[in-house]
Amino acid sequence: MAKEIERKFLVSGDFKKDAIGAEQIVQAYLSSVPERSVRVRIHGPQAFITVKGAGNVSGNSRFEWEKEIPVEDARSLMALCEPGKIEKIRYLVPAGRHVFEVDEFQGENAGLVVAEVELQSEDEEFEKPSWLGEEVTGQASYYNVSLIRRPYKTW
DSSP, X not given: OEEEEEEEEEEOXXXXXXXXXXXXXXXXXXXXETTEEXXXXXXXXXXXXXXXXXXXXXXXXXXXXXXXXXXXXXXXXXXXXXSOOEEEEEEEEEETTEEEEEEEEOGGGTXXXXXXXXXXXXXXXXXXXXXXXXXXXXXXXXXXHHHHHSOGGGO
């Protein structure tokens, strides 16, 4: 089984000039309990179902399993999901040896922009671009599943 190791940051500058791609993402949750979430995501022309476990103490890593599914199946599953959904544009922005995924949220979470970088180990070094702001790794309010329950516009 896979393990996801990532760090999450707010964005405080212009990252779009360095982006090498962008796609619309819509996602919803079949289960959003803290110990495990089951997400259905349509990401551009593809769709996925993802199971994530609870994070470790630092919030840097957690169990993650993902499987590609047909887009039509994802649309059908979304009809069964808990209320609410996340809509965002994901930009891919290279920095050094890594590619940051920068999410510009829409709808009830408009105004929130978060960057994530996936790592091979919790202590892996990475280049921090000038547009990277405050680190929010492990802060549950920035998890997508939390943003459905308590959207950014209500903070």
